[in-house]
Amino acid sequence: MAVRVQQAAFDPGAEVNAMHAANVGVGAVVGFVGYVRDFNDGLDVAGMFLEHYPGMTEKALAKIVVEAEQRWPLLKVEVLHRIGALEPGEPIVFVGVASAHRQAAFDACNFIMDYLKTRAPFWKKESTQDGPRWVEGKQSDQDAAGRW
């Protein structure tokens, strides 16, 4: 299991390929990539800043991964989340899950993202034509996390 919180950009394709690496027991890899959009809640978004809680962020992500590993038979899990200034089109987050069969990988990846969105201490501040604004938490994200 690996959890990375970094400012640097990453290559989603390389991350997905690394999930398989030399492990021929891996039959399924599911990778989720989240990107910065150029719009949100009716406004154009020129960029955003990702704030986080150093120390707690890594612990919170690791805890989510451990819970996923307890629920599904997983062979490898990677969670990578960026912080700092980001522009539209840039990848923000990568969650990769490898398992022997697809269902565990699909479900675990979905679970990790739902929990990340509601339990990992990150906050987005968008730059819009109306000035900077903090992104508000969504009830739909709480509902999604409640399914598990």
Next chain:
Amino acid sequence: MKVKVMYFARYRELLGVDTERLEGDFKVLDDVRQALVGKGGHYAVLAEQNLMCARNEELCRLDEPLEEGDEIAFFPPVTGG
């Protein structure tokens, strides 16, 4: 009891401070929150319904018991991903 209190995102900006140290007769995390809200002004933000909190870098509830030297954090709902 002495505790370290941290604020993030909108709360940090509104309060104009990211960390402060507090001393008082605190039993649970909510005692700290109420003491801060009682200071008035922008601290009223800590009365928000959807406030989240952490003790020693772990999410917790407001009824979480405290110990000397704890690191407490208050923040609005998280929005990563």
